[in-house]
């Protein structure tokens with residue numbers, strides 16, 4: 001595993017990309033980055049503010065730029081969590097498909113709903129009914145996550161540490177099959 005390339009986590013809001021990404025980075029003794037946090041640091045503002053001032057389109061422009069910079073800059077392998085909508089742009093999916101290790105953290109809509117209900121910093125869930133929004137996004141995005149992923153790990157009803165261990169096992173299997 002020491003030689004594993006950069007691990008990129010994709011999946012919907014509440015899949016646990018940030019949570020599991022942190023755990024993996026600790027287990028592997030690697031740097032952890034979260035594209036949402038990098039966007040916020042570069043903007044000097046949080047995601048709700050960016051959505052309010054620049055719209056989703058402005059946020060997506062920043063997201064593409066951030067992904068590009070991070071993938072180009074990355075020499076040593078790291079763990080990179082992405083935002084739930086990273087797969088919406090063709091150019092982002094192209095970048096991701098060229099990466100050796102993209103992990104789709106799968107979560108059902110019911111589970112996404114439970115996990116996202118604890119906080120209200122996600123602009124897309126502030127308008128309308130969150131269950132309808134998550135269902136609509138799932139229909140569009142689930143095939144796109146699958147399109148870019150080398151590995152898929154189910155996260156429903158699993159403790160974060162169990163998910164992190166499952167990701168490690170799945171990565172080992174994937175790398176062994178590729179060797």
Ligand SMILES: Nc1ncnc2c1ncn2[C@@H]1O[C@H](COP(=O)(O)OP(=O)(O)OP(=O)(O)O)[C@@H](O)[C@H]1O
Pocket residue numbers: 011012013014015016017018019020036081082083084115116118122155158159160163
């Ligand atoms: N496997 C899990 N079991 C229980 N709770 C979890 C699990 N994974 C994540 N959580 C909790 O769900 C919430 C959302 O997790 P997290 O922020 O890691 O999701 P995310 O995929 O990064 O979402 P976003 O796309 O919005 O950034 C957090 O409160 C986290 O503690």
Ligand SMILES: O=C(O)C1=C[C@@H](O)[C@@H](O)[C@H](O)C1
Pocket residue numbers: 012013036047082083084085086121122123124
């Ligand atoms: O699913 C989405 O489109 C988003 C998910 C979050 O990670 C943030 O990137 C932002 O709130 C948008």
Ligand SMILES: [Mg+2]
Pocket residue numbers: 017018019034036081082083
């Ligand atoms: Mg996150």
